[in-house]
Amino acid sequence: MTITLFIPCFVDALFPRAGISMAEILEQLGHRVVCPEDIACCGQPPFNSGYWDEARTIAAPIVEKLKNAEAVVIGSGSCGAMIKKFYPELFAGTRHEADAKKLSANTWEFSEFLVRKLGVTDLGAKFPHKVTYHDGCHGLRELNIKLSPRALLGKVGGLELVEMKEDVCCGFGGTFAAKFPMISTAMGEVKIANAAETNAEYIVSGDSSCLMHIQGLLSRQGKPMKTIHLAEVLNQR
Amino acid sequence: MSTFVSEFKTRATEKTGDVRLRQFIRTALRGYEVNRDNRKGAFQSWESARQAAAETKWEAINHLDTHLESLVAKLEARGTKVHWASNAAQAREIILKIVTDKKARSIIKSKAMTSEEIHLNHALEEKGFTVIESDLGEFIVQLRHEAPYHIVFPSMHLTRDEIRDLFQKEIGDVPSNSPEDLTMVARRVMRQKYIQADIGFTGGNFAIAETGMISITENEGNARLTAALPKTMITLMGIEKVLPRFSDLALFLPMLATAGAGQPMTCYNTMYSGPRQPGEADGPEEWHVVLLDNRRTELLADAEQRDSLSCIRCGACLNVCPIFRNVGGHTYGTTYSGPVGAVITPHLSGLQDWKHLSNASSLCGACTEACPVKIDLHHHLLQNRRNASASEPAFFEKLAYKIFGIVANEPAFWSLAKKIGWLTQPLQSLVKGTALDPAKAWTKTRDLAPVQKETFKDWWRNRK
Numbered sequence: 001m002t003i004t005l006f007i008p009c010f011v012d013a014l015f016p017r018a019g020i021s022m023a024e025i026l027e028q029l030g031h032r033v034v035c036p037e038d039i040a041c042c043g044q045p046p047f048n049s050g051y052w053d054e055a056r057t058i059a060a061p062i063v064e065k066l067k068n069a070e071a072v073v074i075g076s077g078s079c080g081a082m083i084k085k086f087y088p089e090l091f092a093g094t095r096h097e098a099d100a101k102k103l104s105a106n107t108w109e110f111s112e113f114l115v116r117k118l119g120v121t122d123l124g125a126k127f128p129h130k131v132t133y134h135d136g137c138h139g140l141r142e143l144n145i146k147l148s149p150r151a152l153l154g155k156v157g158g159l160e161l162v163e164m165k166e167d168v169c170c171g172f173g174g175t176f177a178a179k180f181p182m183i184s185t186a187m188g189e190v191k192i193a194n195a196a197e198t199n200a201e202y203i204v205s206g207d208s209s210c211l212m213h214i215q216g217l218l219s220r221q222g223k224p225m226k227t228i229h230l231a232e233v234l235n236q237r
Numbered sequence: 238m239s240t241f242v243s244e245f246k247t248r249a250t251e252k253t254g255d256v257r258l259r260q261f262i263r264t265a266l267r268g269y270e271v272n273r274d275n276r277k278g279a280f281q282s283w284e285s286a287r288q289a290a291a292e293t294k295w296e297a298i299n300h301l302d303t304h305l306e307s308l309v310a311k312l313e314a315r316g317t318k319v320h321w322a323s324n325a326a327q328a329r330e331i332i333l334k335i336v337t338d339k340k341a342r343s344i345i346k347s348k349a350m351t352s353e354e355i356h357l358n359h360a361l362e363e364k365g366f367t368v369i370e371s372d373l374g375e376f377i378v379q380l381r382h383e384a385p386y387h388i389v390f391p392s393m394h395l396t397r398d399e400i401r402d403l404f405q406k407e408i409g410d411v412p413s414n415s416p417e418d419l420t421m422v423a424r425r426v427m428r429q430k431y432i433q434a435d436i437g438f439t440g441g442n443f444a445i446a447e448t449g450m451i452s453i454t455e456n457e458g459n460a461r462l463t464a465a466l467p468k469t470m471i472t473l474m475g476i477e478k479v480l481p482r483f484s485d486l487a488l489f490l491p492m493l494a495t496a497g498a499g500q501p502m503t504c505y506n507t508m509y510s511g512p513r514q515p516g517e518a519d520g521p522e523e524w525h526v527v528l529l530d531n532r533r534t535e536l537l538a539d540a541e542q543r544d545s546l547s548c549i550r551c552g553a554c555l556n557v558c559p560i561f562r563n564v565g566g567h568t569y570g571t572t573y574s575g576p577v578g579a580v581i582t583p584h585l586s587g588l589q590d591w592k593h594l595s596n597a598s599s600l601c602g603a604c605t606e607a608c609p610v611k612i613d614l615h616h617h618l619l620q621n622r623r624n625a626s627a628s629e630p631a632f633f634e635k636l637a638y639k640i641f642g643i644v645a646n647e648p649a650f651w652s653l654a655k656k657i658g659w660l661t662q663p664l665q666s667l668v669k670g671t672a673l674d675p676a677k678a679w680t681k682t683r684d685l686a687p688v689q690k691e692t693f694k695d696w697w698r699n700r701k
Contacts, residue, residue, distance in 0.1 A: 007694070141602035186564075
């Protein structure tokens, strides 16, 4: 299968290890991976802020470029939800509507793609650490992703998964984090308190954007807990 | 920046800084979640119940005209006087006229958020009437001259010690801070007030179109006394509270109790169908029902967000909302707080003044997941943002997104942006979190993730 890897802007610039891990895992499974170099961002920041015209300016060329892709895989529930769930809404009634729907149907969040499309859970990874898993809200509630990451983590050698008591948002929320930093920070503190209760060494997530927020708080507060993207865990040997 | 948003930010900063209160609210709501989930288990299928409830309310609001006609005809047939109020001022006028005509002095009230919506207590007190809240939580916040903190739990922000101190100061003779003792103190005051009151004022949870009944749900028996003892009863409710059939209550009463408070059923559920009829031993001599629009019909005309009129005011979305949990109810500065308040307040009170409530959300969707009538709450926040930006765009924000669009669409610009980000990092770390830092909103409390020297795209290109 030819897989188009969609690398979100912040993964490209800030968390390349997550993207590299995804490319390597998919290639090791025998697939051809392509990555369009002229795509930077899915358009979610203007979309979530209410600037839908500006979001379409970014999203329309993406729909054009990816409409015939066999499978688009994206290592973020948040950007994945943007393409799968919100592109059809953003382009409703425009000339891109049909292509946006087609792209939506062929777009997969990384863990869902492995588990539900490829039927793979055991990647032979080893990560002998105690971890907890943070469900990014867009992946969890827009795309209903809950079981796939856990199915994958369940097969990682030496890994112990301890769940947090609350399914609560980390407080990132895109521009919300900068528009209402006091609320965003308070939410992040609740999240890391939840994670601390598990005594895990790592918080694993399928969303680097959530991890950026959580890690930013952990580092500032001098807390020893670390964050890591699911794909990086699955790529450890 | 409008005063509403700057006040919101000031209060949010203060409340998020109160770690003790945040922890107190979180602990209380964790307890609620356990009870709620246990009660959900008593439904054959909670998800099917939600679907059925959503469909019933959807039918009710889409045929509001015929349901209201039926409701009113049935109410009037048994001697109830029905009033229609287009807005808050009209509703206040109608109620003031009734209490003036009755030469009333004292009014006892059971819990009604619609009365908060029209600022009724203030209007009555200004005219010299005495108003007593009989719901314990409402009574407590009334003594503190505060608005309810939560639409279902008005005084949930107060500890038992704080309530004991308040009662000691305002009433006196408080033996301890135990819930039993505190309740007995309130009861001692309240029983006198019921007897003295000329008017009993209530809200309504559901209005049954088929039978012409208004259903009131409560845990303390105070609404029953409010309705039964004074000679005149006034009920104020929004027009959207209609349910088509009496049998719908079989779903909605346990659902409201489960979603709202984690109870199997609320302790008292009473259906009122008219004033005292010939031969009946109790009940008010006169019953006035005031049906309030106050821009609900405008919301009904909004095809995208009409489902927010399905709200049964259970408070479930507030309880699970991480924003509400951290900033608390008073920060919103609105009658209806939490996610549903953020959705409907722009419709009820003006989009530009209240759009910040839709922005003050991470769009996590916990509210939509919790809503028993399946209101698409967090997507409505997104639509409010879109509508607000379309009608009055913020100049610099729009410009920033235009520039971002150009950078994102041109690989050379995007590469350059990443290079600049990487090169300016040492400078950024010098001013981190200070007034000179352009990323201060983030860096004041959080570290920035470093821009990598080799980005993903670099790696991809290099290995090819």
